[in-house]
Amino acid sequence: MSRAGLEKTPHEVASMFDGVAARYDLTNTVLAMRQDVRWRKLVAEALDLSPGQKVLDLAAGTGTSSEPFADAGVHTVPCDFSLGMLKVGNQRRPDLPFVAGDATRLPFADASFDAVTISFGLRNVVDVDAALKEMHRVTKPGGKLVVCEFSHPTWTPWRVVYTEYLMRALPSVARVVSSNPDAYVYLAESIRAWPDQRGLAARLRVAGWDDVAHRNLSGGIVALHRGYRR
Numbered sequence: 453m454s455r456a457g458l459e460k461t462p463h464e465v466a467s468m469f470d471g472v473a474a475r476y477d478l479t480n481t482v483l484a485m486r487q488d489v490r491w492r493k494l495v496a497e498a499l500d501l502s503p504g505q506k507v508l509d510l511a512a513g514t515g516t517s518s519e520p521f522a523d524a525g526v527h528t529v530p531c532d533f534s535l536g537m538l539k540v541g542n543q544r545r546p547d548l549p550f551v552a553g554d555a556t557r558l559p560f561a562d563a564s565f566d567a568v569t570i571s572f573g574l575r576n577v578v579d580v581d582a583a584l585k586e587m588h589r590v591t592k593p594g595g596k597l598v599v600c601e602f603s604h605p606t607w608t609p610w611r612v613v614y615t616e617y618l619m620r621a622l623p624s625v626a627r628v629v630s631s632n633p634d635a636y637v638y639l640a641e642s643i644r645a646w647p648d649q650r651g652l653a654a655r656l657r658v659a660g661w662d663d664v665a666h667r668n669l670s671g672g673i674v675a676l677h678r679g680y681r682r
């Protein structure tokens with residue numbers, strides 16, 4: 453199994469990430485041209501947590517998405533269902549309490565976290581709506597969700613350059629750095645098929661999140677969505 457298709461199964465997704473785990477962070481940095489560092493800082497700012505509060509970083513992969521808030525003293529639980537990604541995460545950051553778990557059946561009690569966040573993970577979850585409801589269940593009343601995900605550039609000329617040229621070039625660039633370049637064909641396909649900013653906001657509301665809003669980053673290549681559990 454080298455890559456998942458859009459009609460993916462959870463097993464295909466987990467094995468695809470097992471296959472890219474070894475060079476996942478390197479490939480990301482090259483493909484995102486270090487923009488990912490800024491996007492991750494903005495996730496921490498949007499979470500706005502204090503040291504000692506507890507956050508679930510879902511689909512945390514190798515734990516890179518957890519670092520900005522974990523390193524600021526927030527009690528961070530990185531959770532993922534790819535054992536390959538978790539293994540690399542454990543080697544990189546043995547200080548973080550990685551947990552194996554599926555986003556659609558989280559191994560946590562109701563209202564366990566002050567906040568839940570998911571970076572570049574929700575698009576890969578087979579049942580997105582079930583995951584949004586699970587995240588709501590494990591968040592304390594008054595707590596927050598922050599979703600960081602690829603989205604749709606808002607300025608038409610930029611959207612055309614991005615989808616027609618940059619996205620098509622992605623697998624060729626990934627061939628040079630990734631341990632599984634085919635996975636980056638899936639990345640481009642899944643970004644194209646993902647709902648736009650308003651579409652994702654509507655899905656958050658249906659799952660029970662209140663006061664939903666979003667902010668575009670890098671012209672809408674990425675969007676941060678937030679919601680609260682009342």
Ligand SMILES: C[S@@+](CC[C@H](N)C(=O)[O-])C[C@H]1O[C@@H](n2cnc3c(N)ncnc32)[C@H](O)[C@@H]1O
Nearest residue numbers: 469511512513517533534554555571573576577
């Ligand atoms: C692109 S990586 C993102 C990793 C990390 N959050 C980051 O920003 O670098 C997506 C992750 O989602 C995880 N994932 C996908 N579906 C999942 C599910 N149902 N439950 C838990 N993790 C899942 C994959 O295993 C993978 O590690």
